[in-house]
Amino acid sequence: MNSQIAAFLTIDGVATGAIYVLIALGIVLIFAVTRVIFVPFGDIAAFTALTLAGLETKQLPGTVGLVAVLAVLATLVEVVALLRAGKAPQIPKALLFYLVLPLIPAAAVWATAGTLLPLPLRIVLALALILPIAPLLDRLIFRPIADATVLLLLTVSVALHFALVGLGLLFFGPEGVRTEALTDYTLILGNIPISGQSMLIVAAAIVFSGLLFLFFEFTLAGKSLHATAVNRTGARLMGIRPERTGTIAYLLGSLLAGVSGVLISPVNTIFYDSGFLLGLKAFVGAIIGGLVSFPVTAIGSLFVGVLESFAAFQSSSFKEVIVFSILIPVLLWRSYTVAHSEEDIDE
Template sequence: MDLNIASILAIDGVASGAIYVLIAVGTVLIFTVTRVVFIPFGDIAAFAALTLAAFEARTLPGTGGLVVLLACLATAVEAMSLLRHGRHREIPRALAYYLALPLALVAIVWLARPLYGESMVLRIALTLMLVVPIAPLLDRIVYRPIADASVLLLLIVSMALHFTLVGIGLVFFGPEGVRTQPMTDTVLELGPILLTGQTLIIMIAAVVFSAMLYFFFDYTLTGKSLRATAVNRTGARLMGIRPERSGAIAYIIGSLMAGVSGILIAPVNTIFYDTGFLLGLRAFVGAIIGGMVSYPGTVAGALFVGVLESFAAFYNSALRDVIVFSLLIPILIWRSIASFHHEEHDEE
């Protein structure tokens, strides 16, 4: 391997790592606020890619049906919870948030069908419009009823939810793989290295979203409330912060980042209904490197995973995933040795 090949592999690795940055940072965000390792994060990214491909084909994507299904289930769960606790007056508000709003977004997408082929910007906006409600609805259906459960139980439920979404994805999207049009055909020549415009967009998106999250958490009241919930849920309640609301905001932001990830990766990778698991797992390795708490560490870890994957594929493409996922073993051992351990006690 000479320097030129190493440079090309490094740039490809950084481009892949930038996608993993978005997924990993979103995973850490949801975990720190809710204690949920949100494994379906990659599934939502894959659904976003499939949704954009359907818009390019000028057809209504299966995501619309998925959102309608989740909205109905979330509304039923919320209504039963309110009735059980005698909070009947809050039912109209729940209907507006969990049913009317998602259905309105689906209706807008359906009414815009004649315009699908007009603009890439419009297709991206419609894709995000359909994808963003998925994670908050899943939170209400699956996670919020067991919000006080142990992290292990939440992880097991999250894994079960992933397999459920894979089956649902097959029903709504079919088994065919898709690859969307690149956002730009620009190619930059940096000496012997060719840098495509799509790769540059991916890198810029990772930087922009990371910077936006930094300013959001440090300079907005909502961001500070999420940080307070992440540090101490009981203390946040005492300060008047509702962990349920903080969790919903975290899921909305995470769903948005998953949607952007899927849109960015769709032109450079063929995406299937079950592709999201590998995307999420690679990003999860980066999040583990950051300790599932440090955003800078997560960014560095995700970029490292992308570069390692690129070089591993050059040496032996068949062992690429084995090499990347094998990182989990020494990292987890090191984290276990270096971290402070304490016994978990059930709250009385």
């Protein structure tokens, strides 16, 4: 390996790591606020890419039906819960959030099926269609067991992942897809070509990381999420509803997953089950950050991307083994340096 190859591998690894940054930040955000390790996070990214590919081929994506069914079920669950709690006046608001808003992008995609729309509009429609999936899944599956142990929440999350993989096979079939490149620009730096797509991926990771920082530091909703992450009981006592902050966290997570799916689909072939490895490698970065630190998570995810790039060059058949093996020293180090305590259970 010479310096030129090393530079090329580093650039490729940073671009890959930037995708993992977006996914890992979403994983940490959702876990910090809701205590749910959202395993299907990568599946949402893959569904975004497959939805965008469906729009490019003038087909109706299966995610339209998925969003419609989830919206109806979540609305029924919410309306019944409001009636039991004697909060019938809040039903119109619930209908707007859980039924009307999710169905608007679904209806738009259904109405434009068979028409080749401009690329920016296809991206907006794909993101808008994917955005409600995680909040709707939260309302249907995770909110009723919100006070369960982390282990139970993880078990349910894994089961949900397998269900979505099966639906992905049903909706999109076993064939892999690649979407249209967002840009054909190539920068020649020395003797190293850097594609515009890679630069877009890195720029998106930087921009969204900065926006998350601004959101948490300077907005009331961001401070509410931070308060819930620090102490759920204390947040309740201050008038912050964990259910609402959880919904915001899932919305932001869906956005990050959707953007990562749009960015990675032109450079990688995406299959219905590609989200699992994407999410798992991003989870390694999240573990490096301890599932609490956003900056360390970002650094860890970039490290995973660079390590994967060099590992693929040295031995492509063992690259996953090498990447996942770094969990061992990280977990050992954390087990010896972090004080252990019984899990806090909110009443």
